[in-house]
Amino acid sequence: MGKLKSYQEQLQEIVDKGINAAEEQQKKLASKPFDYAEKLESEAREYSVKTLRKRYNGYSDSLFEQLRSLNTRFGSFAGDLVAKLEKEAAEGADAVAEAAEEVSDAAQGAKKSVEPKKPAARKTTARKSASTANKSTASA
Incomplete structure (x- = not known):
């Protein structure tokens, strides 16, 4: 039985x-938040609420002023x-307009060179009149 007693102990x-x-370990872990709270409490006592508000507003104003400046710089760049x-x-x-004008001028020039001449059309009409006159004298 002595051995069993020894194992038990x-x-x-x-x-x-x-x-x-x-x-x-639990005490070490539990003490951390309390240590931070004590430190925060002692630091908070150094400042009044008004002082804290001034600091906050100052930081806030500075931040938004920097954002406005960044926006202005971005606007200038854009x-x-x-x-x-x-x-x-x-x-x-402008280059497209000039090219279009050149193409239009070239088209006008090509159109003029392809158009039939009007005096040639008159000769055809005159020949028809003469052949009609020959037919009427031949039948008389």
């Missing part, structure tokens, strides 16, 4: 050491980019 010591280690694109588009439109 050893087992109780092991469990007791485990409990002690767990308790120590404006420059739009102006450049519009200039290129206008130059492209």
